[in-house]
Amino acid sequence: MTDNPVPLKRTPLRDVHAAAGAKMVPFGGWDMPVQYTGIIEEHRCVRSAVGLFDISHMGEFEVRGPGALAAIQTITTNDASTLAVGQVQYSLLCYPEGGIVDDLTLYRLADQHFMLTVNASNIDKDWAWVTGHGKGADWKNVSAERGLLAVQGPRAEALVQRLADRDVTRVPYYHFAQGAVAGVQCLISRTGYTGEDGFELYAPAARLETLWHALMEAGKGDGIRPIGLGARDTLRLEMKFALYGNDIDETTNPLEAGLGWVVKPAKGEFIGRKAIEAMRAAGVTRRLVGFEMTERAVARHGYRLLKDGAPVGVVTSGSFSPSLERCIGMGYVRADLAPVGTELDVDIRGRAHRARVAKTPFVPSHAKKI
């Protein structure tokens, strides 16, 4: 246990989680539920039925004005000009040297009005970055007034539909609609961090508890459960979704992280472009791969990856996969060792344990690609 001099931040549902018996832990400066009944059970609930997540710790910034698009184009790597109103885009903020400030989702709310959803632990850093570099537009940090719930799993669509005032089944993947869910005005986004179909619902912080209870009540027959950050982590790991601070950070570049697909140099100048283009020309020296342990042992963040006893990389995420019932992980390895099937070892407490580079995602995605 470490002393935490800064008081932990709380989402609007903190007391609801505690009353539901959640185990609360500090995460990125927030007092968050890591689990309610157990990570494995919660994980399986999302894969087989539907789970409800409070992810209000995430940050939201809005930017508007005639200069909004240009500001976004300067600070992000993806091409926001291709984004239609009602569409969502995964993107990155990069440093001039090519390292990653944060990853984010970008929403085009109107022609000259965007929202960026950023990682909780990076809100202050990102706010300074976007307002410092995204000049000529009107920025607003709405993180504190906005709550965010994720409804994920094969039964998520039908559940949200029963409570919605519009046809959410017609909202395609990485698109959103504005509407009411259980009478609460929401931005209904067909996105998620689990590999399952589902929605992320942005709602006013003051109405979040109403929305939470309505979903829990209406989802009873579907077997809905509240899901903690523990299962959120194992779910995203099975999809090989990067987690900022674990798999990507200021020392990693988008190309080696496998995020070259959200870097669009053809759109014109943006922060980090020159450095990333130089890396692309030179070729990357290491790659972020998924691996599975071929013996029962858990690789954790920071453990060394070995080949024939020599260090060749580092584990960035690792856990037990409840779906595969095997231990899996992600890590950076020397580029020549990245092909699927490559045999590696993980140094776990001084002993080499066998692992193999795996095809990813580790389990098939069920996100609705329509």
Add this chain to the structure above:
Amino acid sequence: MANVPGELRYTKEHEWAKLDGDKARVGITAFAQEQLGDVVFVELPKVGAKVTAMKTFGVVESVKAVSDLFAPLSGEVVEINAELPKKPEVVNADPYGDGWMIVIKLSNAREWEGLMPAGDYEKLIAEAGH
């Protein structure tokens, strides 16, 4: 409040020990398994290994975290729970029963008196759990 059987003794690292003549059976407490969450891997010493009181004798991994196991008592490992590598989840389901870990043949029986009785351990976890 977690279950704390009165006949056992405890360490501040949340292991329990059950005395049986010159041997002691060892595992982790109900409180410990609750704090760890789903146990997915247990690494135990081999039969014949020597263990020392309050030194690590193995490792337990949950989905979220890895934790060292501390020997409550010194001696030689004379039995290990061979089921645990195959069924680590019994540590959650039955920490004082089928979830036992090792049996130690004691080299210094007086160490038993240094372990916490149930009442003291209950106080410890009441404070740890807030």
